[in-house]
Amino acid sequence: MIVAVPAEEQKLDSPLCVSFGRAPYYCIFDTEKQKSSFIANEAAQSPGGAGIQAAQDLVDAKITTLITFRLGENAAKVLHAANVTLLKALNLSIADNINAMQENKLAELDAIHAGFHHAH
Amino acid sequence: MLNWTPSMQDSIMPTDRTIAVLSGKGGTGKTLVSVNLAAVADQATYIDCDVEEPNGHLFLKPSSVSEQVITVGKPEVDQKLCDGCRICSKACAFNALAVIGKQLLIFEEICHSCGLCMSLCPQHALKEVQKPLGVVRKGRSGSVSFLSAEMRIGESSAVPLIKALMREKQTGLTILDSPPGSGCLVTETISHADFCLLVAEPTKFGSHNLAMVHELVMLMDKPCAVLLNKTQDGENPSEAYAKTHNVRILGSLPYDKELAHLTSEALVASRENEHYRSYFSSLLQEVKDASDSYPQR
Numbered sequence: 001m002i003v004a005v006p007a008e009e010q011k012l013d014s015p016l017c018v019s020f021g022r023a024p025y026y027c028i029f030d031t032e033k034q035k036s037s038f039i040a041n042e043a044a045q046s047p048g049g050a051g052i053q054a055a056q057d058l059v060d061a062k063i064t065t066l067i068t069f070r071l072g073e074n075a076a077k078v079l080h081a082a083n084v085t086l087l088k089a090l091n092l093s094i095a096d097n098i099n100a101m102q103e104n105k106l107a108e109l110d111a112i113h114a115g116f117h118h119a120h
Numbered sequence: 121m122l123n124w125t126p127s128m129q130d131s132i133m134p135t136d137r138t139i140a141v142l143s144g145k146g147g148t149g150k151t152l153v154s155v156n157l158a159a160v161a162d163q164a165t166y167i168d169c170d171v172e173e174p175n176g177h178l179f180l181k182p183s184s185v186s187e188q189v190i191t192v193g194k195p196e197v198d199q200k201l202c203d204g205c206r207i208c209s210k211a212c213a214f215n216a217l218a219v220i221g222k223q224l225l226i227f228e229e230i231c232h233s234c235g236l237c238m239s240l241c242p243q244h245a246l247k248e249v250q251k252p253l254g255v256v257r258k259g260r261s262g263s264v265s266f267l268s269a270e271m272r273i274g275e276s277s278a279v280p281l282i283k284a285l286m287r288e289k290q291t292g293l294t295i296l297d298s299p300p301g302s303g304c305l306v307t308e309t310i311s312h313a314d315f316c317l318l319v320a321e322p323t324k325f326g327s328h329n330l331a332m333v334h335e336l337v338m339l340m341d342k343p344c345a346v347l348l349n350k351t352q353d354g355e356n357p358s359e360a361y362a363k364t365h366n367v368r369i370l371g372s373l374p375y376d377k378e379l380a381h382l383t384s385e386a387l388v389a390s391r392e393n394e395h396y397r398s399y400f401s402s403l404l405q406e407v408k409d410a411s412d413s414y415p416q417r
Contacts, residue, residue: 049215049230056209056218074227081220 001064003029003101005094010038012095020068020075021051027094028061031102051075059084067097067106076112138294139407140169140313142337144329146300148319149349149373152383154297155179156390156400157407158264161293166261167285168268169309170299171254171278178386182259182266190269190284191250192233197224201245208237208246229276254281258288262391265290282308293408301329302336310337315411316344317370320358327357334367343414347403348372370406373399 006016006023017023022044029036039061043053051071055078058066065085079086086109089097100106141154151168155176158166168176195208195217204222216230217237228251238246254271269285271278282305289312296313299305310316316337320330330346337344345368348359352375362369373379379396382389389396 043215046215049212049227052218052225052227052230053215056220059220074230077227078218078220078225081218081223081225 001031002062003031003065003067003098004058004061004063005029005067005089005097006041007038007094012036012098013093015091016067016069016089016094016097018069020066020071021054023054026054026058027098028063029098036098049074052078055079065101067101068109071109071112073112073114136291137408137411138289138296138312138314139411140296140298140310140316140342141319142298142306142310142316142333143300143319144302144331144333145321145326148300148321148326148329150300150319151175151179151297152379152389153317153319153347153349153373153400153403154295155388156396157404158293158295159262159388160390160397160400160404161263163263163265164293164295165265165267165290166295166297167289168297169282169285169305170297171269171271171281171285171305172299174268174270176297177257177259177266177268179383179388180261180264180266181386182257182261185257185259185266188256188258190253190256190281192253192280193235193248194228194231194233194251195226195235195237195246196249197226198245198247199223201243202241203243203245205242207240207242211236211240229274232277233280254278256281256284256288277304279304279308282312286312302332306333307336307340310340310342313342315407315414316342317407318344318346318367319349320346320362321349322351322354322356322358324357327361330358330361331365334361334365343411344368345370345407345410350375368410370410371403 005027006020007025007027008017010025023041024044025038027038041054043050052074055075059082067087067089069089087106088109141150143150158164168174202224204219206219209217209219214230214232216227218225256269259266267285267288269281271281296309298309320326346362347370351372379389382392390400
């Protein structure tokens with residue numbers, strides 16, 4: 001499976017980015033090949049709908065699992081439509097979160113927030 | 121009380137004039153100033169553009185109110201026709217569309233009703249459906265034609281409501297009671313004004329927000345002046361801002377318990393008390409004179 005993790009920096013030992021849609025990068029991890037890479041989030045600077053665009057890009061990158069602290073309702077709708085598994089991140093590095101996931105130690109993401117797209 | 125002396129100029133008044141009453145933050149006195157300016161005019165239209173939290177009706181108490189539902193067009197997809205080509209989702213400037221497999225997802229609250237997706241769809245799978253956005257109310261309060269709008273709970277962008285209000289604008293003097301801040305709704309309101317009156321509080325926070333809305337007015341190339349509200353002895357950061365940035369100070373409205381009391385009773389001060397009638401009549405004249413010194417648009 002292919003896992004995405006929102007990242008502040010392109011480093012496996014760095015903490016996760018707390019935002020999903022506005023994260024500067026995503027760490028993409030392939031569990032079969034045990035290989036990781038980083039992609040830039042093209043939607044990070046969008047004036048609106050960043051979460052939707054970021055989710056679309058990750059679905060296009062064929063992810064099957066997302067590890068995140070938070071997720072907005074619109075992004076969640078896109079990821080649900082693509083049957084992506086949503087997992088709640090632990091307050092650890094990206095690498096440790098990926099390891100925790102492989103040991104089935106991550107819980108499902110329970111809270112979906114209403115998004116921050118109403119402030120105009 | 122007004123500490124600005126009108127300059128000598130042509131006294132021929134253009135009949136058509138739209139004044140926007142603005143402030144960077146809420147609670148500075150926009151509605152107080154707007155309803156009173158409208159009430160002292162021989163004839164005026166008052167438009168409450170604060171469609172997220174309208175309150176002008178509390179003071180003007182309009183009668184014979186009629187209501188009209190305002191709708192906006194949103195795309196709706198026929199999934200049988202959509203082949204998931206993504207032309208629409210890639211073109212959308214607001215990221216309001218996503219395509220998962222062949223399923224098109226539409227995020228209505230992100231959509232700005234521009235219609236681009238519908239015009240581009242090669243399969244004609246998208247059609248426009250009208251959705252209610254809010255209501256426009258029309259009424260009368262003495263010599264004042266009253267207009268206000270209220271957006272439906274849960275909607276995120278009310279700009280089309282302000283556009284709908286402006287379609288109802290009549291000739292003559294119009295007072296636009298603006299929403300607070302310097303966002304989309306304020307920008308839309310200012311775009312319909314000939315002149316902007318910036319109401320400012322004598323606080324640091326007040327002057328910061330005055331600066332924000334003043335910058336917006338400058339960016340939109342509209343003439344403006346400041347009214348200092350709730351003035352007291354001591355320093356006034358908003359006055360200092362106006363002086364530093366060469367913004368004309370049209371007058372000041374001192375902090376006043378009687379005015380606060382009348383306002384708390386939802387009364388129009390100039391209709392209750394000769395002192396305030398005279399104050400706002402002079403202020404209206406100052407505003408008219410100030411706006412006359414700029415070419416009408």
